[in-house]
Amino acid sequence: MLKRFDKLYGIDLGTSNTVIYEKGKGIVLNEPSVVATNLDTGELLAVGAEAQAMIGRAPDHVDISYPLTNGVIANFDKTSSMLQHFIKKIQGRSLLMRSSQIYISVPCGITNVQKRAIEETMIHKGAKKAIAVEEPLAAALGSQLRIDEPIGHLVLNIGGGTSQVAVLSLGGIVASHTIHRAGMSIDRDIMDYVKKQYSLEIGEPTAEQIKIQIGTASATATERSMDIRGRDGISGLPRTVRLVSTEIYAVVNDFLTSVIDAIRATLERCPPELAGDVIEQGILLCGGGALLEGIGERISKETGVRVQIAENPLECTALGTGMMLNVFSGKKRPSWQSDKQEETAMEA
Numbered sequence: 001m002l003k004r005f006d007k008l009y010g011i012d013l014g015t016s017n018t019v020i021y022e023k024g025k026g027i028v029l030n031e032p033s034v035v036a037t038n039l040d041t042g043e044l045l046a047v048g049a050e051a052q053a054m055i056g057r058a059p060d061h062v063d064i065s066y067p068l069t070n071g072v073i074a075n076f077d078k079t080s081s082m083l084q085h086f087i088k089k090i091q092g093r094s095l096l097m098r099s100s101q102i103y104i105s106v107p108c109g110i111t112n113v114q115k116r117a118i119e120e121t122m123i124h125k126g127a128k129k130a131i132a133v134e135e136p137l138a139a140a141l142g143s144q145l146r147i148d149e150p151i152g153h154l155v156l157n158i159g160g161g162t163s164q165v166a167v168l169s170l171g172g173i174v175a176s177h178t179i180h181r182a183g184m185s186i187d188r189d190i191m192d193y194v195k196k197q198y199s200l201e202i203g204e205p206t207a208e209q210i211k212i213q214i215g216t217a218s219a220t221a222t223e224r225s226m227d228i229r230g231r232d233g234i235s236g237l238p239r240t241v242r243l244v245s246t247e248i249y250a251v252v253n254d255f256l257t258s259v260i261d262a263i264r265a266t267l268e269r270c271p272p273e274l275a276g277d278v279i280e281q282g283i284l285l286c287g288g289g290a291l292l293e294g295i296g297e298r299i300s301k302e303t304g305v306r307v308q309i310a311e312n313p314l315e316c317t318a319l320g321t322g323m324m325l326n327v328f329s330g331k332k333r334p335s336w337q338s339d340k341q342e343e344t345a346m347e348a
């Protein structure tokens, strides 16, 4: 039962970023999902932005990792420690999750066992109640879509570890498609390209900067350039090269093709009425990938469907989980908790 002093949290536990909404306050935390540990002692050295700043700069005995892979928890201990650290940071004391009730987003298409494991991780950490909810539903709600109507909406969420396409209607997911390619795989593709083309080794943070600064989904975008520094693969010495946006377009293009294929496959599998609704309503694009230059226009051009970019692509999922907190007073699971969902996980 909900008590007056219970804290209500909506958590977007993402592969790249964790965003926490607290009822009554709004978004209270937005940090990278990264943990740094001392391999010799097992001690937790840093979490979030502090740990991310160590990537590529840490000595051998320091392990820096993302505890989630493709949206699911890959390392339960590290994920728990990370969440515990974040909640402590918000609460300003070590009460951790005691007296808290939580809605937490998970990628669509994960098994019920994986869902329960996430809920139980929260309960184990002291939460009174934890409900896992599919990310596209939360993202749509957080972007002000009326997901409870008998109207089909298509949500495309491009995060760090997964790209999820979901057709929603009447508060549930009717058809969905998840690919394990998203922001982080683009970064890896950029690293591979730079290594192959220029014999230059760069780290993930540099690859992400390249994507953000000169990455584009448009073949006709105004050319931009960027000087990057890396290590020469032959001499081992630092070297600088100038990259241009057309090169990054070519790298990103393969990823975009798989996203567009996933949209087509989802539309093909959804009932004709809903497909018709989607054409009328357009596609809602969210997640950090929605910020890639020209992506909305590109998807719209290739699918013939209008694309609307969420007002706040990086925070809409957490906002949506926050909005779901309102149903805690009810006894039953809300309709978006239905397990009857059609899903195809398409490995990249």
Ligand SMILES: Nc1ncnc2c1ncn2[C@@H]1O[C@H](COP(=O)(O)OP(=O)(O)OP(=O)(O)O)[C@@H](O)[C@H]1O
Pocket: 013, 014, 015, 016, 017, 018, 070, 071, 135, 158, 159, 160, 161, 162, 163, 182, 183, 184, 208, 211, 212, 215, 286, 287, 288, 289, 290, 291, 292, 293, 313, 314
């Ligand atoms: N301006 C930008 N252009 C392109 N990509 C961007 C931009 N800003 C952020 N990103 C990318 O967005 C990704 C993070 O998005 P988001 O926070 O939605 O992912 P997540 O929720 O942690 O991951 P997932 O939903 O897959 O578990 C990162 O890969 C980041 O590089």
Ligand SMILES: [Mg+2]
Pocket: 012, 014, 015, 135, 159, 160, 287, 317
């Ligand atoms: Mg996400």
